[in-house]
Amino acid sequence: MQVIIDEVVTTLRAVDGDALLAPQTLEKLVRAVLQAVKDQQDHAKRVDSELSLDGARRQPERER
Secondary structure (H helix, E strand, O other), X not given: OOOOOOOOOOOOOOOOHHHOOOHHHHHHHHHHHHHXXXXXXXXXXXXXXXXXXXXXXXXXXXXX
């Protein structure tokens, strides 16, 4: 018996198993992003302090 299919409609969803993150990997990624954001904020604070007129007076003696 011969079957002729005129039209097929379907939805495919491809998932790469290697792309899924393990909880430990996700935690490491979040920690790294949070540290990078903190580093940027600390840098911005140092720049603001250096650019302000009284920045030298506010810094502890060991940082001057």
